[in-house]
């Protein structure tokens with residue numbers, strides 16, 4: 001057998017000192033790692049100026065400091081660490097911005113640098129590998145799908161052309177609530193409003209009511225998608241723990257929803273293609289105003305030779321995205337109704353304004369909305385008080401400086417629009433619900449005023465704002481014009497729970513229940 005030099009000495013050494021070696025080896029390894037870490041941190045910190053961070057723990061980083069209502073945790077932490085904070089959620093860097101000035105930098109001044117998105121595993125999977133507008137990385141594909149969606153459904157002209165859909169569904173909603181009046185039964189407003197906004201989205205996007213052909217299944221699937229998007233997946237933060245999803249049921253649930261959703265959307269698109277073939281192609285220019293989003297999308301794909309980005313998966317995902325976004329506006333209507341019920345003086349003022357505008361008829365049309373200044377102020381105050389999205393999400397597309405700090409490419413960015421709307425330096429009595437603050441004020445919702453960004457701003461700002469406001473204002477006006485609302489079971493208005501439920505879309509923690517009466 002071959003020997004190597006000093007083998008005898010080495011054998012003797014190991015024989016006598018193996019115990020010490022065995023005990024000391026882990027300490028040596030630990031020291032080497034400690035030195036490497038200190039050396040790396042010392043030199044990289046000397047070169048870079050990272051934002052302040054709360055102290056973090058090994059492996060989980062700052063995960064333990066963030067509660068289920070992340071916007072509230074971030075607001076408390078910002079009081080200590082400032083308006084620009086860097087977190088590490090496991091291995092994922094996250095920048096949280098909580099001031100109007102920093103929001104302006106991210107959303108507009110450095111818009112392109114922060115125009116990217118950082119997705120969770122669930123978002124990637126359920127939205128076709130991030131092919132949705134809101135999830136797509138910044139680039140040519142995103143530009144194309146955002147452009148076509150705005151053109152076919154979200155432009156001012158298209159939103160206007162869908163006005164009859166909103167008004168017809170509004171009349172049905174009023175009829176539905178009237179049916180509860182005689183029995184004085186308790187109405188779950190979240191359910192009633194969700195069915196109403198879903199009908200609008202279904203008619204605008206797919207071209208038929210959800211109660212037709214399997215629409216209920218789609219509505220259930222959308223709810224499952226939402227619930228899944230709100231699930232904390234440990235694998236997003238600590239990738240080597242991703243395997244737990246095979247045992248905690250998450251993977252199985254995602255697979256099921258992924259499959260059912262894909263089948264539903266594939267059938268929907270196939271059905272529309274077959275229908276168009278059998279009835280002949282539509283003339284898009286002449287009939288654009290009367291066609292659904294999906295019809296126009298398929299027509300665009302056939303007639304536009306440059307629309308090669310519009311493959312079947314893209315059609316599925318933007319159909320899904322449009323239906324889900326319109327349907328979700330029910331949450332802001334529910335919040336708004338709860339807020340005015342909780343403030344009887346606001347309700348009285350609003351009812352006076354709306355009834356005066358309605359006159360003899362008991363219906364507010366979209367033509368009336370521009371005359372309702374108090375209604376618009378109430379709506380804005382609702383978006384300040386409880387915005388539908390408490391956090392606006394972006395990601396750094398490259399290494400970038402923000403307010404003097406170095407932010408690394410790929411860092412996820414959250415703008416805490418909820419906290420900015422409650423900043424006492426920007427708002428007088430921010431905890432008070434006072435629509436009057438918006439009367440005679442130039443502050444609007446459209447992303448020009450950075451103390452108020454419920455729809456974001458800049459190139460990735462919400463393109464659905466006109467659609468969302470048209471539904472929300474019309475609905476609130478008609479609800480208070482037709483009904484008085486009391487709370488069931490002797491609940492006093494000041495006891496109404498105005499806290500948020502965890503999740504990506506901010507719903508009420510306790511769904512609003514009312515007893516309606518005619519007024």
Ligand code: HEM
Pocket residue numbers: 107133134135146154321322325326328329332387388389391392393394453454455456457458459460461462463464465467468
């Ligand atoms: C009250 C209702 C709504 C609220 C509060 C809301 C809020 C937001 C916010 C905060 C963003 C991120 C903006 C940013 O990063 O600067 C966003 C993006 C988006 N919203 Fe809305 N939205 C609402 C309704 C709608 C509706 C009705 C639609 C479509 C029909 C829609 C479609 C979108 C899309 C496609 C994006 C992604 C834009 C992009 O990444 O380029 N939203 N929305």
